[in-house]
Amino acid sequence: MDQRTENAPKAAVRQGYMSKNRLAVSLLFLMNGFVTGSWAPKIPEFKDRLGIGEGVLGLLILVFGVGSLVLMPIAGGYIARIGSEKVAKATAIVLSPLLLVLTLVPNVWTAAIGMFLLGGFVGAMDVAMNANAVEVEKSMRRAIMSSCHAYWSLGGLIGAGIGGFLMARVGVLPHAILVTGFSAAILAAAWPIILADKPHPAAAKEKLRLPMTPLPWLVGLMALFSMVPEGAVLDWGALYLRNELGASVELSGFGFAAFSATMASMRFAGDHVRDRFGATKTLRICTVTALVGLVGAGLAPNAFLAILGFAVAGIGISNMVPIAFSAAGNMPGLQAGIGLAVATTMGYSGMLFAPSLIGFIAEHSGFAVIFASLPVLFVVVLLLSHHAVHADHGRGHS
Template structure:
């Protein structure tokens, strides 16, 4: 083997972990950590404000509305200032939000706080995904799946430690600890996040930062929507399906989402290597096929063991579909990354936010088994238009 061959073989290994990659991974970890830390606070927040279940549902809807309103705004700002500047700016404002949610004592101030929290989470989501796309271009390799794995890991850390810290230290000390840890992550990420300020002339006419007229980002947004609705359905309805329709115990029913989350996190860490090897389109098709098999297994499961296997299989399949779609959205020709991403993330997350209530209404008449079977049909549509994922390979091929 010649020296140049050795250098070629060594270069991918040397370039696999860079400071820019660590920086964007920290942004994803921090965002997931904030969401995870919020989850165990929800019951205390509801009781402090005297909210009924219906009112709490409306509060959580306000969180979603905040996200959907702020995502396109973040997209337009990324086109003007670059994703690194917008990510860091939003992260600074996001850091103290759990403190605000912990001290608010009135419903009106709770509405404002949860709207801002949801808005900043959503805006940061667009910005950090845009930075992951820029980092993929810089490194000439896929990193989006592992970034989403760090988001899942952050959520897991925030959620698993939150309940214990609230019980052990109290509501306000928990919020202070979360704020300090989140601030530390931002400090560590601050200097190493890839700086991607746009060229001064690139956006002066504003055409690249307006809402796109091209159908391409909207079509990719539909793919994101159809990939994320099954994820939302498993999150919100998986345990109920296990308990009500398969007779699982409360403890066993929790394994539905646990099995799904575990395989999803593992596959997200492996997903970039698979995508580098096979390309985005083939990876999306394989993942889609596995996810269809998983959802069909859930819907047809005769017992809890088969159902849990179905949830785990669905996690393997769904894990890398959204990261690929987000990479494609950030690489559309003639379009600023933040603009394409804001369209696709808004459409995708609206599926997680709006679908559960629709599923609840339909499930009253059909049962949840039929719902999971029907959701596999959404992914058949994704397979039919999977060729659109080729834009994701623009980052590194």
């Protein structure tokens, strides 16, 4: 009894310190989501300023994806050697002003360089902050990943929600300056309390070997088909609302904003929902909800109903990716890092590369057909949903 009483203050202090680490990594997710969300309402202006069509814009978005997939594994290598804290800080510093850079580029070629850097450092920071979240989870002995992704969605909501408003009221360049300043302020708040992880020396010497069993690749396919629609809403939602449904500049940004708002709300509740219903049932409910929402957005007769459809889709997609990532990290007979590497690489490649293909198709079919057809991917997720049972293996540690 005396021993417990003596240790209680120490435990409280330790828990408080861990809470600061959790706040710090949450702020990193918030900042990354804010920059990404702030890009969404800029896309129509970016396209018009450079005088390019959907096809060329699709190529630039492809360059964004190439940058991300080039820098993501490089970031992973540095994380293994120097830890996620240093990589997260470095990538966040570079990411902060990149939206301002894209606002100032004078032509397509410099825009391509800017897009490569934006995609590269969004992706590299994403790897680092997810790795840091894993370390915080270990130190706290509870799951926080779903809420971290909720902060990313919240950042996307803020960025997309105020982006069109600010551009219409104060101008494109002042908006980019404000985004840069706010991003720097978030990073400054997180900087001193980011968990300083120290990787094992042996980790830097280990060779990454791809798994030969089909399970991680099937879970990766679930992640891929869950993230392709998310990328489509991010990159093409505003253009769809503006060009095909007649939305204003301000209103066009609210497609991704509504999507991010519902996604953030449901991700904050994600861990509790999964504990209540189990990963497999939760995934199936979410997938059907996402399917209904995206079909509704594609068939909507006006911008307001399309935004409502995107909001419903956000509810569904919210916990599809966290469940897939959790399943990938808890596969029997496979190191967590290996399964997670497969799932994240496949998932993010779909989110980054598929929208460029969508741009080419949309030039001939329009975006309404695209958004009404994408839910076919969710049918595949439903067929593979029984593999989500592996996400429940870690519930006892939450």
